[in-house]
Each structure stands twice: as C-alpha cells, then as structure tokens.
Amino acid sequence: MNILMLEDEPLILMDLEFAAEDLGCRAMCASSVDEAMEILDHETVDCAILDVTLKDGETCVPVAEALAQRGIPYLLHSGDLDRHDETVRGLGAELVAKPASASRVIARAVSFAQDKPGETAVPQ
Numbered sequence: 781m782n783i784l785m786l787e788d789e790p791l792i793l794m795d796l797e798f799a800a801e802d803l804g805c806r807a808m809c810a811s812s813v814d815e816a817m818e819i820l821d822h823e824t825v826d827c828a829i830l831d832v833t834l835k836d837g838e839t840c841v842p843v844a845e846a847l848a849q850r851g852i853p854y855l856l857h858s859g860d861l862d863r864h865d866e867t868v869r870g871l872g873a874e875l876v877a878k879p880a881s882a883s884r885v886i887a888r889a890v891s892f893a894q895d896k897p898g899e900t901a902v903p904q
Contacts, residue, residue, distance in 0.1 A: 781805045783889055784828035786816045786843055787857070788835045792878070796829060799882035803890060811835075816843045825852050827893035829885055830873075832858035844871050853892035857885055 783800050787793040788811045797807040808823055810816035812834060819825065820843070828847055830840035840856070847854045856871065859878030874892075876885050 781826045781890060781893055782808055782824055783886070783893075784808045784810065784816060784819055784823075784825045784843075784847075784852075784854075786810045786813070786828065786834070786840055787831045788812070789831070792831075792882075795882035796885060799886040802883070803886055805886065805890065813838055813840070813842050816840075817846065820846055820850070825850075827889045828852060828854035829857050829889050830854055832856050833860040841871070844873065853889075853895070855885070855889055855892060 781804075783805050785793060785796050785800070785807055787796060787809070793809055793811065797809055800807040808819045808825065810819055825847075828843070830844055832840050834840065844854060854873055856873050856875045857878060857880070858875065874888070876888060
C-alpha cells in the first residue's frame with residue numbers, strides 16, 4: 781500500500797515513515813504542496829496523511845482537493861487546530877490531532893484505503 785505523507789516537520793515525517801514501513805507500506809514523503817503534487821502526478825497513491833499547516837503559510841488544501849478529485853482517501857494530521865479550524869471543517873476529512881502516535885495515524889490511514897471498494901484487507 782502506498783501512503784502519501786505531507787508533513788513539514790522532519791521528525792514527525794520520519795516517525796510516520798517508519799510506522800508505515802513497519803506495517804509493510806510504502807511511504808511517499810513530501811514536505812511541501814509542490815512535492816506532494818509531484819508524487820500524485822507520477823506515483824500510485826492508495827491513501828494520504830496531510831498536515832494542515834505547512835511552512836511559509838502554505839496549507840494542504842490543494843493536495844486535499846487533488847486527492848478528492850482522484851477518489852483517494854486521506855486524513856488530516858494537525859496540531860494547529862485553533863488557527864485552521866475553518867480549513868479543517870471545509871475539507872470535511874477525518875482529523876487525527878497532534879500529538880498522536882505514528883502507528884495510530886498510519887493504521888487509521890490504512891483503514892481508509894481498505895474501506896475503498898476493490899481494496900484488499902492486507903497492506904501491499
């Protein structure tokens with residue numbers, strides 16, 4: 781299973797990557813919207829984990845919209861809820877608030893992908 785991870789904090793991204801690999805998933809890591817869009821354009825993505833607030837005032841909204849257009853499930857992973865509560869509500873996706881264990885976040889994302897029609901119950 782291929783998981784796109786959009787996160788601008790290197791330590792959090794590394795924790796998510798290791799947790800994904802522990803479950804047999806392939807982590808595709810991005811720290812900016814441009815990097816995430818590049819992955820979406822060239823890779824098969826089964827699900828995604830998106831940090832809402834990125835560096836330089838960037839948000840995950842363009843990536844979330846692109847995922848929704850492609851029918852790819854995603855969840856939001858953010859600790860900056862006060863500042864971006866409206867953004868989170870507007871996206872209508874499930875939110876896992878930071879701090880949260882990386883294994884919990886990955887397991888939730890995998891469960892979204894497995895709930896899609898035609899998906900298998902075992903990470904690929």
